[in-house]
Amino acid sequence: MYPELSMYIDGNFITAAQVEKTQDVLNPATGKPLGKLPHASKQDLDLALAAAQRAFEQWRRTSPLERSKILRRVAELARERSEEIARGITMDMGKPLAEARVEVAAGAEHAEWHAEECRRIYGRVIPPRNPAVRQITVREPVGVCAAFSPWNFPLNQAIRKIAAALGAGCTLIIKGPEDAPSAVVALAHLFHDAGLPPGCLNIVWGVPPEISQHLITSPIVRKVSFTGSVPVGKQLAALAGAHMKRVTMELGGHSPVIVFDDADVDQAATVLAGLKQRNAGQVCVAPSRFYVHEKAYDRFLSVFVAALEKVKVGDGLQSETRMGPLAHERRVDAMQQFVDDAIACGATAVLGGEAMGGSGGYFFPPTVLSNVPDTARLMREEPFGPVAPVTRFSDTDDVLRRANSLPFGLASYVFTGSIKTARHVSNNLEVGMVNINHFGIALAETPFGGVKDSGMGTEGGTETFDGYLNTKFISELS
Ligand code: NAD
Numbered sequence: 001m002y003p004e005l006s007m008y009i010d011g012n013f014i015t016a017a018q019v020e021k022t023q024d025v026l027n028p029a030t031g032k033p034l035g036k037l038p039h040a041s042k043q044d045l046d047l048a049l050a051a052a053q054r055a056f057e058q059w060r061r062t063s064p065l066e067r068s069k070i071l072r073r074v075a076e077l078a079r080e081r082s083e084e085i086a087r088g089i090t091m092d093m094g095k096p097l098a099e100a101r102v103e104v105a106a107g108a109e110h111a112e113w114h115a116e117e118c119r120r121i122y123g124r125v126i127p128p129r130n131p132a133v134r135q136i137t138v139r140e141p142v143g144v145c146a147a148f149s150p151w152n153f154p155l156n157q158a159i160r161k162i163a164a165a166l167g168a169g170c171t172l173i174i175k176g177p178e179d180a181p182s183a184v185v186a187l188a189h190l191f192h193d194a195g196l197p198p199g200c201l202n203i204v205w206g207v208p209p210e211i212s213q214h215l216i217t218s219p220i221v222r223k224v225s226f227t228g229s230v231p232v233g234k235q236l237a238a239l240a241g242a243h244m245k246r247v248t249m250e251l252g253g254h255s256p257v258i259v260f261d262d263a264d265v266d267q268a269a270t271v272l273a274g275l276k277q278r279n280a281g282q283v284c285v286a287p288s289r290f291y292v293h294e295k296a297y298d299r300f301l302s303v304f305v306a307a308l309e310k311v312k313v314g315d316g317l318q319s320e321t322r323m324g325p326l327a328h329e330r331r332v333d334a335m336q337q338f339v340d341d342a343i344a345c346g347a348t349a350v351l352g353g354e355a356m357g358g359s360g361g362y363f364f365p366p367t368v369l370s371n372v373p374d375t376a377r378l379m380r381e382e383p384f385g386p387v388a389p390v391t392r393f394s395d396t397d398d399v400l401r402r403a404n405s406l407p408f409g410l411a412s413y414v415f416t417g418s419i420k421t422a423r424h425v426s427n428n429l430e431v432g433m434v435n436i437n438h439f440g441i442a443l444a445e446t447p448f449g450g451v452k453d454s455g456m457g458t459e460g461g462t463e464t465f466d467g468y469l470n471t472k473f474i475s476e477l478s
Contacts, residue, residue, distance in 0.1 A: 002034040003088050005181055007044065007205060008188035010051035011198025014038055023178060023205070028094040028325040029315040031360040037181050040204040042214065045173075048202035049220045052144040052171040055199030060141050060169045064119045067167055071115035073194035074163075078108040081186065085155065088182030090316040093154055094324040094362070095279050097316055103183075106444070107155045111163050113444035114464065118167035121465055134476045139469040141169030142246055143222035146215035148208070148236070149184065150228045151177035151327050152282045152384075157227045157250075158184050160448075160459045162191070162201060168468035170223070173202040175211045179328055208232075216240055223468065226250070227284075230382075230408075230453045237456075248457030248467040250284070252382040253410025253450060256403035257287040258393075258425060261295035263415035263437070269300050272388075272413070273307035275439055277323045277366055281386040282331070284454075285411035285433065285441060288383055290390040291399050297392050301370060304388070305351045308366040313356065325362040326385060335364045335385045338378045342389060347372040352386075374402060382408065396421065404430045409452035411441060 005025065006013040016022040016036035024033045040048070059067075078085065086100035095103075126135040145165045149158040158176055165172040176184030188203050204211060216224055216239045224240040226233055227250040240247045259268050272287050281288075292300045316324035326332050332355050339353050352367030364386060372379055372389035379389055393399035403412065412431045416422050426434040432450040433441045442448055447461030457467045 001087065002091050003084070003182050003185060005035050005037045005185050006188070007038050007040055008185075008192070008201065008203040009044060009048045010202065011192065013188070014044070019044075021206075025092055025179070025181060026328075027091055028327055029317070029359075029361040031329075031362070034091055037178060037205050039206040040211065045204060045211065045214050048173045048204055049144070049215070049218050051199035052173055052202055053220045055197060056141075056144055056171045058197060059166075059171050059200050062169070064121065067118050067169065068115040070191070070194045070196050071111045071118070071163055071167060074190045075108040075111040075115065077190045077193055078104055078111065081190070085183060085186045087317070088186060089154060089180070090324070092182050093151055093180035094327055095316055096321045096324050097319075099279060100316070103153055103155050107159045109444040110156065110159050110460070113460070114163035114167040117462060117464060121168065121469065130477075132478055134478065136474050136476075138472050138474065140472055142468055142470050143170060144220050145170050145172040145223040145225060145468065146212070146221045147172055147174040147225040148212060148228065149174060149176050151180040152279060152284070154180045155183035155187065158187055160464075161225050161227075162187060164459065164464045165225075165468050166196070166200060168465045170468050171200045173204060173215060173221075175204050175206070175208065175215075178205055178208070181205060212236055213239070216245065217243060221245060223247070225457075225467065233455060246467060248459065249455035250448070250457070250459060251410075251450065251453060251455040252384070252408065253284045253288070253454050254380075254382045254406055254408040255285055255288050255411040255413060256429070257290045257413040258399055258403060258415070259290070259292045259296055259300055260414075260416040260418070260421055261293040262417040262421070263296065264417065265296045265299050265415075266303050268415035268437075269303035270307055271438060273304050276386060276388050277308060277311050280323050280326055280364070282327060282384055284384075286384075287388070287413050289379055289403070290388055291393045291402065292390060294392045294394050301350065301368070301390060304390070305368050308368060308388075309351055311366050313363055313365055315361070323366065323386065326364055327362070329362050331385055332362045332364050335367070335383070335387055338381075338383055338385075338387055339367060339369065342369050342372050342376040342378045345373050345376040347376060347389065374405075380406060396424070400425060400428050404428075407453040408450070410450035410454035411435065413439075
């Protein structure tokens, strides 16, 4: 049932049977192997680079309409194949099947959005000082891109990069997540079957630092796009900088949640519990530091805990499961260390707090910690898991100072009944995205990105092609 895994280079699928080095892919719900992933040799990487360079010379000259048609066809095929792609995601990444289906549906929307927007990549006419001169700007694709996408939304994180690069007229080589590769292999089939010419999209696997070093330092590559952790992002941005290459960096976050006493506290607690359990908290924009006004604290905690204690944890393929395992064993160890440290700092575990052993899978339950001091690691480092630290505040400017005190600046959540408070807080949070009284980010048509250590550049929205285009200025005397 688990699909055959492959690389995709110059229009050819290369399976594990055809290469020297492979890696086992494990099911995080059982710890058992699902399949073998082929690793790229240096020659494979060079073949992919040469293919992307050759394909770029043709692809950059295709009309936006032609590129749009292929992206649209990818969206159709993704919808047709939704069930098999979603099952693959659940098997190798762990999220419940219902969430995997939503991810495929959203992936199709991303392809469609880029199909629409790539027809609107406009230049402009600049009024000249001399009437005999015509001054224009045109936007040109930057060239061959190297992209690195993570395991938490294995389809969507990859398709956002692929659709933006191809829509802009670039070609690319992408290294997907070795822990959860089936969705990226499925993308190769979607683009292949949609008629994308060979070499425009190439997919490789291997030891991440070896692949990124080889691709980023290659003179063929002109742009680097990475989604993942802050430390790795900084390394890759430094490497790209040393070779003067453009970067888009979508890095980690530690989203502050601020619940005011004039909010609908029950609604806030219910919405936030749903977001905390989603993908077992392995979401860069997950709510992760909960600052609750002291007058609303007890009510918030009781509704929040009541919602999370009902969550059925298990194998994502079972229909009753609401939260799957963590994506790999190291995440379970990380959660336990965060919880133990917070308790040692004086926090109380109100729900969960202990890894769920026994099944061979990587399960950690929804966990709520109360009265967590700002000094605990959990309040300073990105948890990336189903653990929610809750703390009190009483003063708006003080909570803003605490929310802004970390180097992260990705998403944030504000719950209040006051427009004045909502405006003041959203104007003063140092983040890329603000959700007020609901969750409304990460749609294909809205820009997604962070500030400070959370990265640079934007994916989605009308800004989506900016990182893949150069502006050329032409001044012409007639
Ligand atoms: P990690 O930093 O080891 O890996 C994160 C991702 O980066 C993986 O997909 C990995 O294959 C890739 N990677 C690692 N080193 C690389 C390199 N030198 N070159 C290219 N790619 C490289 O962390 P992890 O344990 O897999 O995941 C946990 C952390 O990753 C979290 O704390 C979170 O910050 C981050 N993460 C963020 C996102 C996001 O959406 N921003 C997604 C997944 C993981």
